[in-house]
Amino acid sequence: MNLWLFIESLGSNKNPNMKKLFILFFASLMIVSCSKNKVFEKFEKFENYDWNMDQSLKFEVSIIDTAVAYNIYIPVRHTDNYPYDCLMINVNINTPVGEERNKNYKLNFRNSDGKFIGEGLGDIWDEKNMIMGNIKFKNTGIYKFEILNNMPKTPTQGIMELGLSVEKNNQ
Numbered sequence: 001m002n003l004w005l006f007i008e009s010l011g012s013n014k015n016p017n018m019k020k021l022f023i024l025f026f027a028s029l030m031i032v033s034c035s036k037n038k039v040f041e042k043f044e045k046f047e048n049y050d051w052n053m054d055q056s057l058k059f060e061v062s063i064i065d066t067a068v069a070y071n072i073y074i075p076v077r078h079t080d081n082y083p084y085d086c087l088m089i090n091v092n093i094n095t096p097v098g099e100e101r102n103k104n105y106k107l108n109f110r111n112s113d114g115k116f117i118g119e120g121l122g123d124i125w126d127e128k129n130m131i132m133g134n135i136k137f138k139n140t141g142i143y144k145f146e147i148l149n150n151m152p153k154t155p156t157q158g159i160m161e162l163g164l165s166v167e168k169n170n171q
Helices: 002-010 017-035
Strands: 038-045 057-063 070-079 088-092 101-107 118-122 126-136 141-149 159-168
Touching: 002 017, 002 101, 038 057, 070 088, 070 118, 101 126, 141 159
Parallel strands: none
Antiparallel strands: 038 159, 057 141, 070 126, 070 159, 088 101, 088 141, 118 126
């Protein structure tokens, strides 16, 4: 039986609310199943959509499973007026055993035609750049991430919010 025909049959005269309940249940199931791999996601908002160089973002991620691989993303929400093709950042990671890793990243926001590559709605754009893929954490515990603005000119205008997302890799 076709799913849509099944949903339509639920809205019969005997129980008109059944169709609404089924759609709500199905939508909830989709949301939960899409986010079950997300281990951590948090955003920081910027006042007046300006990110200053001295404004570092700090996130603490609890890793309890070292057997699986993870992907680490930097999601960014920006305005249509963001003037650059990319956003340059520096990411410091402190591990639970005291090791420190530091790396610069260039997050591309535009394609070769100069158009934003993220998802847009009106004058707001969401970009999600993977900075590390298919990595395994060596130790369980709290990993401390610090993200710094590495753009040559600051404040960097048009940045509404920036975050960190850690997801289990399903490969």
